[in-house]
Amino acid sequence: VRKFLILILCSALYTTAAGQSVYYPVGMPFYFSANAGEKFTNALNAAANPSLVPGINNIQAAVYAEKKYLTDINLLILTVCAPFSGNGVSLMFQRFGNSLFNENVIGLGYGKRIGSFNAGVLFQHIKVNVAGEKRASFIRAGVTSTYEIDENVFFGFTVINPQLLAKVKSAKLHAASSFSLMLGWEATADVYAGFEFRKDEAQPLSLIFTLQYRLKENLVCSLNWNTWNHQPFASLSWVQQQVTVEVGCNYHNTLGASPTVGIVYKKPAGK
């Protein structure tokens, strides 16, 4: 863990000096981040952090849709996660934008459990279409990890596109590098609190906070705040047998609300 921490620290220092002309893919840190633990992980955050894939019980598939600020800008995500014995793979497709601007992401992840340490690798192909402009595409790759420090305390980190070896020309459009540290605490079987400190290329350090609370056996609410885009996100999930339906809302101070809906299907254990 100490070696990894040193690696992250060096990477973060390097990143602060990196070029300014970069490409920032659409992210949902409020949704994907800072979740860990068996009860609070699903196919959506496991697809963004493949080290979580071995932690889920069985095959899961999820769909997430968001109508950004009630305009014609939409976000759609489809994921499938398949854990095996001690490892697992994830597949993700994401589309964001409208007819004038849109980006499509196809991601593949692999995670493996090594004792109480989970490691994951992530590959994403990003394609950007801007009306009247030439299409652009990039590869994004990185490593992710989750470490169960204690029975209910989790630590993790993510390193995406570390530009340690390849020097990036400042004028060239490229996928942004991103580093994050995550700390999660399962306070009880019903409460989970997580923090993620995230540094994106040429962006200030941001803090993402997530809180999940099981109101009833089949009803979970969550609240996320982040200093990344300053948009609180709240959701309510209803669990019915293998299906979890989640409705939520992002809130922007000026642009207003962005309603979201997510559906997660969990294949029953043992089948």
Place this chain on the structure above:
Amino acid sequence: MKMVLAILIISFSWKAAAQQGNNEPEHEINTNRFEDQAEAEESESENDYDLQQLKHLIKHPLDINGSDLDQLPLIDPLHIHNLIAYRRLMGDIIDLHELQAVPGFHIDLIRSILPYITVAKQKFSIPMMHQRITEGKHSIIVRPSYIPEMPDGFRTQQFTGSRAALFLRYKYEFRNLLQFGFVADKDPGEKFVNGRIFPDFVSFHLFTRNIGAVRSFALGDYTINLGQGLIHWQSQAFRKSSSVLNIKRQSEVVRPYQSAGEYNFLRGAAATFSFRSFESTLFLSRKNLTANKDSGVITSVITSGLHRTKGELNDKNNSSLFTYGGTVKSTFKSAQISLNGVGHLYSLPLMKKDEPYNRYAISGRQWFNIGADYSYTFRNFHFFGEVAVGKSWSIAYVNGMMASLSPGVDIAAIYRRIDKQYQSVFGNAFSENTMPANESGCYTGVSIRPHIKWKIDLYADLFSFPWLKYRLDAPATGFAYLFQLTWKPSRKTELYSRLRYRLKPLNIENEEEDVSMPGIQIIQHWRTHIGHQVSRTLFIRSRVELSSFSHRLLGAPAMGYLFYTDVVYKPYQYWLSGNLRFQAFEAENYDSRIYAYENDLLFVSSTPSFYNNGVRCYMNVRAKTKVKILSNSVLQVNMKLATTVYTNISHVGSGVGAIRGNRVSAVKLQFFLAE
């Protein structure tokens, strides 16, 4: 020999007095709240009701099995509800240690309230009126203070009074059932007696509780607190602070007023009647105002209470405000709902300066607000809120929630939406603006205790102003974050570090080009604070705080730092105690200023701001002795000596209060005599 004997006798006398207890209320409160409040309002509150209440509770601890739990300012409604639910289920609390079993009562909270609570049954019979009048306790405070350096107002002889300030308070109290007293106050530069027999500011109050159906009755000066402060709130109330869960306004509707502030109270009569689950309060007030007038209209009301120069004296009491209102509250098992209304009638029409940001300001002679507030507790969730309308029929509402999700996780959230046309005369809601107007926002605070030694507090607040406001020439948005990590490695040591980040819209003024335009300020504060109990009598605390202020027109951020170390000598049950502070600070300008709470005289909360470069030292000494003036009375003498030396300026302050030279000092004395 006689001298030695005399000293010994005096020493024993002081020592005996110390048996009265040595808890100082201001050590139990979260002083960070005062710093955050002073920064938000750019002024210090003179309302010391909460400090007086804590001092009262040291002598008369609250029965934890009683029904007046809301009189303890340190616990919030959710804790009260949890405690009542626990008592309903398990019976009365038998021992204070049992509080640890009550949901939400963690060890820090219990420690903080221990001096003020008891489990002893207080089976008082309802006292007769003559008992209330004859068996109570008297107390007197005399507080002179003096600034040795002469402000320009005295040099130029603009100030009509003397340089000393004087505060005088007499109070009679019979438990919490009857109190009356008066306050007299004179600020530096004011005449103690202004032409008549009365000092510059005089306040009288009579307050009694539980006389038949009359739950409380106030005559003279009092404060009124309704709902969540959208239409009327005059007691001390906090906004965003490191007490991240403290978001709900909570108080009795009527409180006696006995402080030195000269504006934020009502003068007249108020009564609360109780009938079964209903409670109704009616109040009437007429008080004089000090205002700026122009062509027969009030252009602004002056709230500083300063009447030092001829101009200020001419404006004194040149208009008046008649206030009336009432509330009806119905209480259910887990809920309550109130209907509230307040009306105001000025003696002259109010017409604020003709500026775009004043377009929706209060105008005319009359104003009123009506509304309703509620609270409801469901399981471990406590919901509360208020909706109100003003004379313009514009709507304002506040809805909040507090919950204890687990023994280690608490959350509080509040959403407010206040129309740009909405105004209130004495509003004080949980908002970014000082007054509840022209704002919408969403606040969330979370407190996490993952381990007995660790605590994380954080809040996030997102707000917007749909219309212009003072020093902001465009609608705008902003946000504020706080992250605080507290570590208590032992009972003797506490360390916390906190980061506060605010993005605040405000006009950026370029004085050279005489240009003012809407802009964004980024204000960051990073503080690390450590406190350590060295021995039973000695406590030290030290703080380092860095500040940074930046905006677009400023090339580099304006930086500031503040460092201080306190040494507190507080022997248990001893007649003498005191504390000493050494402080150094450096801040490039007012915007990068740093606030620091200071120990002061009893019942005084002091939170000055520091900018420019300099050092500050102060010393507080407290001594107690028994005296024979009143039966078993204790005389407590407090003294504060403070001085600030600036290294980069040759005069301090501005206007008539400016002091030539680079030093400002203060000498304060207080004599507190109480039975």
